[in-house]
Amino acid sequence: MICYIKSIIPTSFKVYLKRRLRFYRVKKNIFNGVNRRTALISYLYEPFIYSEETRHSSWIEVRQIALALNDLGFNVDVVDCRSDVMLNDKYDVMIGFGYFFRNNYKMARNNILYLNGGHPDFLERAEFKRIVEFNNRSQPHAKQKRKHEFVLSSDLGLTDNIILLGNEYTRKTYSSSLNIYTINAPAIISPHFSEIKKSKNCQRNYLWFGSSGAIHKGLDIVIDFFMVNKNLNLFIAGLSKDEEYLFNLDRDNIHNIGFINVNSPEFNDLITNVGYMIHPSCSEGMSTSVLTCMSHGVIPIITRECGVSLPEGLGYFLDSPSLKSLTKVIDEIKTESFESYLSRSEQLFEYSRLNFSQSNFNRTMTTLLENILDERNEQD
Structure with a gap:
């Protein structure tokens, strides 16, 4: 009977069901460690199933967080932040966010909320x-396209320590009383x-590099500009x-x-043939689409809400996510020589590779986790 039922279930539904069931599982001891201390990450599960793929920068983040915890001497478990499973296990550290973190944070001795966006109320x-x-x-x-239920305002009171993906602008969307x-x-x-190569016409070509939530990310403003220009x-x-x-495309x-x-x-x-990327987003933690373009020498035209700090002369800030602000900036850069542009592109490439690499994220995350846990141990 069971075999018959399996035979009539469509393969596509089997694949879907298998993926959904993963949300209710904890992937145990992903590095097969023999440490005494244990840590749990409530974020993404799939990056540890499809280990050869990187579908989004968040896959890099969760893998590097896991490596940092492993280097600090923890056996590392991972669960999807969307899981509503309730566990009885006890952990020395839990880091992450989402439904699972909200429902299970008390099972860890040390809790660290990991945020990848501005304050949920600000974002909304x-x-x-x-x-x-x-x-x-x-x-x-x-x-409204983007879903904000993974982080609620009430989550900010669940823990004494928060690690935020963002710069000081992002930080200021939260209360100064939060650690x-x-x-x-x-x-x-x-x-x-491996190196900057640009076509001679690249300064006439612009890129919007986004995803779901196009109005949030200002695509309508960008299209309005190019319909005229x-x-x-x-x-x-x-x-x-x-x-x-x-959109009228x-x-x-x-x-x-x-x-x-x-x-x-x-x-x-694509990046050989475009000179600039435009991202007039209304709210981000730190826009990884901007960072990815910068790391390949594409000069950004962005709002401060993107959460990215730009060195002097290596990008442009819009006064607001508006057609007027975008027009003002592009009018300013139209006359730049190709040689001047190429020099700035190369400088941006070097700056971005230094500050937004996987290794830099890993080093910083390891240091933050070590400092937070050392401070907690001293308090105990």
């Missing part, structure tokens, strides 16, 4: 404002990229299929190229 207000602005001037209307340590996000680095080209990468209906100078894998040769070709 910022996105709502952008959606209203878009709907007041556009048809069809958009709805928050900031850390730079890691960029995704293409294995096909037809002598410049816009390449849109990462726009989700279910949001395409929101039928323009000769606007190219919707879909999802592009940073680890592919196509990405290398």
